[in-house]
Amino acid sequence: MTTFLNGGHVSANGIRQHYLRYGGKGHALIVVPGITSPAITWGFVAERLGQHFDTYVLDVRGRGLSSSGPDLDYGTDACASDIPAFAAALGLDSYHLIGHSMGARFAIRAAANGAPGLQKLVLVDPPVSGPGRRAYPSKLPWYVDSIRQASLGMSGEDMRTYCATWSDEQLALRAEWLHTCYEPAIVRAFDDFHEVDIHQYLPAVRQPALLMVAGRGGVIEPCDIDEIRELKSDIQVVQVANAGHMIPWDDLDGFFAAFGLFLDRSVA
Template sequence: MTNYLYGANVQANGIRQHYLRYGGQGLPLILIPGITSPAVTWGFVAERLGQHFDVYVLDVRGRGLSEASPTLDYSLDAQAADIAALADVLGLAHYAVLGHSMGGRIAIRMARRFKPQGLERLVIVDPPVSGPGRRPYPSGLPWYVDSTRQSLRGMSAEDMRAFCPTWTEEQLRLRAEWLHTCDERAIVASYNSFHEDDIHQDLPHISLPTLLMVAGRGNVLLPEDIKEIQGLMPDVTVARVENAGHMIPWDDEEGFYQAFGYFLGAPV
């Protein structure tokens, strides 16, 4: 039995933002996916989280069914402002934010820049820690651009397997169906932001409870990166999912849920 409720579009921060809602009860939770992950690709996670929380999975600007255009601002600051505006438009008095990869960076910038009164908890899942003067993000831009361009012509699950060899047939099908909705301008701008925006400067200014979830088999966050984050956010809670790469719930779904513990107030 599904707990998917509906999809909707709202005008927030001057653009059309599309989201999918699951559950409808408990603490509201805004889920922000990564650089080429439309909201629908996180549906299987939202189904589980929706058993306990009121989940809103966002299509980040330039992805999925949210607004995209040649002139749209795809900066990290604009994306962060989207989340604050979305929570306001939805009338969320108290809520948590979960961001994966790029979504984690958006969540960090949003929490520091806007300090929303209703924001109670942050979950940051394997965020890129590249930035000015730091090592580059381990995945190269061509991986994203080449797969997206191929999806624009039409792409099968088998075609997608060349880019995501460990994924299941169902996961590959869904990505092949939806990847074409990711605007290349948005992808390039966000990828460049990984290297140009310094999220480390934001971390000491975030005082709310924060869970940092790390992929045990990933190379996005190294031990020294985790130590640096702990130095900047002494109260951060760190959870490792040992048997997962960067796309944690795709690699070890149960491990992903277990890593939450009671951080959100109830086990997932």
């Protein structure tokens, strides 16, 4: 039985923010996906989260059904400020936050800015690149080429060139929705991976945080974990050994098991 309730839009932080809601009961939980992941592509994750939480999956600006176009700011600060604005618009005065990849960087920035009502923070394999640091492993053409192809029309089988290990259903969904990713928004986010040092904000994060690391992702190395622990000594770290950067796609059960009791209940 599905936990999906509805999709919706709110006006928050000066833009239209689209979301998908699952569950509707329990503590509020906001999910912020990665650089080219519209909210709907996280539906298979949110279905299970919705069994335990009142779960909202966001379309980040420039993606999915949220505001897009040439007049918006797609930088880290603007996108991070969308998160608490979204929570306020829906009257969520207490919520947990899960961010994956780019979404985890936005979550760190939002938490460092205060984010009223934010209780706990789950950071799923955030890029640790930045000025003077090791480059993010993925390359920009991988994103841009696939978006341009999707904009012309592509099948799930066409998408297999970019995501070889994904299921037929996952490939078809990405092929259907990738065209909603506005290319300049993606380029700005990718540039910010290398131009914004997210580490500088970690000492200001006061909420309990869980760092989930992909064992086969190549994004976060042991030395990065050591540095993050120095910057936020109380952070909890867990590794999903058999997963690449797209952890839920590679090992869904391992992804849920990695939460343990961090959110005060098991989601495994």
